[in-house]
Amino acid sequence: MTSVKEQAAISRLLSFLQDWDNAGKVARSHILNNFIETNQGKTAPELEQEFSQGASLFLVRLTTWLRLTYMTGSRLDKLLRSIGIFLSAVSSNRYLVEFLEVGGALTLLEILALKEIEEEDKKESIKLLQVISNSGRKYKELICESYGVRSIAEFLAKSKSEETQEEVQVLLDSLIHSNPKYQNQVYKGLIALLPCASPKAQQLSLQTLRTAQSIIGTTHPGIVDSVLKVLRTMHLEVQYE
Template sequence: MATSKEELEISRLMNFLQEWDNGNKAVRQCVLNDFINTNKGKTGPELELQFAQGASLFLTRLTAWLRLTYMIGTCVKEQLQAIGVFLSATSGHRYLIEVLEVGGILTLLEILKLKQLQEDNKEEALKLLQIIANAGRKYKELICESYGVRNVSECLANSKSETTQEQAQILLESLAHGNPKYQQQVYKGLIALLPCTSPKVQQLALQTLRTLQTLVKTVHPCIVEPLLNVLKTIHYEVQYEGFEFIKMLLNYNVRKALLEGLVARLNPSMDDIKNRPKILDDEPKTDLTESIPIFVQQAAAAKIIGLLIQESAEVAEELLRLRVVHYLMIAMGNLDHSESQRQASLTLEHLICTFPIVEENVRKAMGENLYDLYMVNPESLYLNMDVVQAAVLSSNKINIPGIKVPE
């Protein structure tokens, strides 16, 4: 028979549940906020003590109301935070099972897809999915089997909130760790995000790809084009992540394709240039050409090639065999983009100082006068060069066979 204390606790619980059952939206919102503030951080046993061993009765009501109202946005954030109190409770694994049994994963993933819901609602849904994923491999697999990778990736791509984007990135990384069955799916999902127009999304995708690369071990050739296209960005934080990932991937099976792609970007085709945004044609040339993506990519390619040859003589040799000197000089003659000229000049200078045969061939191709002008200050050559000299650079036919790395 229940003691008077137990009867009092049960009575308190029944009154609490009755208040919830009979309450309107305003009442329930007040109940939710009180519950969150009072019970956040409590363990499973502490929650049971608070609810006279009937905490699941309230959790069941929460999940039921969420399923009925999430599409119209009624107190979604508060409901998710309240469910989070249960899911994050130490020794509260039973609550996780109860949420899953009523389709909790699908509900949370649906919330990520709804355009009408505010970003903070999606952020809370992502946090709950993180808790579920961190509970173990089988829960990560459940999320992935429910098209979780696609939904989370789309949420990351479409979100306008950096906080939501970061939460999505954390979840994707979690889904890849300790989940070999779906590791490749997460990896390919991140590659699919690289063409995204949001620089923050590109940055997060590249950071996560670098983290996962050591887990995945192999590299799919489909990564080369979207990765090199990232170099079109004017955002230095994205370019940095792209540079670092390219350097990492040189140790994998896409090394040759990456080096060939970088060299090719030094000489953009006329089709690429013609396909630039038409709005550029009606604007002043001096400033706006600096933002043409294809020329930004050319400058970035020259810069990373310079970094690569400074770090590795072996890579420098491979690049020379790909006629990198020829294409660097073409970039130096690009009067449409001063940064391309500057970066290409600096990279070529390093090759000249490292390989005597490069110095010999460049001197012949440029002619004594232009070469002397160049060597005075390679970085500022573009400021002192005329149209005829630029044409000399662009029309060079340098090809250096039989390169050997200096001892």
């Protein structure tokens, strides 16, 4: 039999979810602000306690709203950070699986290619992809199977923010490790970045290529010509690498 305390907690959860369902864009932004402030750094059990064992009911609403709005050019930073609280929580594998089952990884990759979306929002998307990649080999493979290496590399080449580009490097470095099925794909993606117009992207690609080369062992025939062309650059930081 449900106790009075449990009934009250369930009632609060249902009221919270109803508030979200009935809220407009501004009200939802306030709800997300409060959620981030209250729950940053919590573990999965703590989130379940906060939501009366119904945290997944809020996560599915966040994921649904993301899929409905990401192509409209709306700001996504608070929404992505809120999803990140679930995905990065200790013992959060259940939330990760729920997010991926509805195409979460593909949505994050598609965000990187959309011109309408702010650079800051794309950086948050990269951070979530880092969380997914760092969760294990099968998750790295899922990103790669979703044409992730190409999307991530193209974003690195086009990004205008060095801070964001450095986050992309962290993601590519994660994808090259413990990913034998697709490590060659990541390696070739890094080589393909060398002729790009962004000196920062060239520098970061060369840094990651050193790690990739030690993992792959065999040298790709296309790397020599690409590196020789990069040596002609006027940017000293690229020449140094």
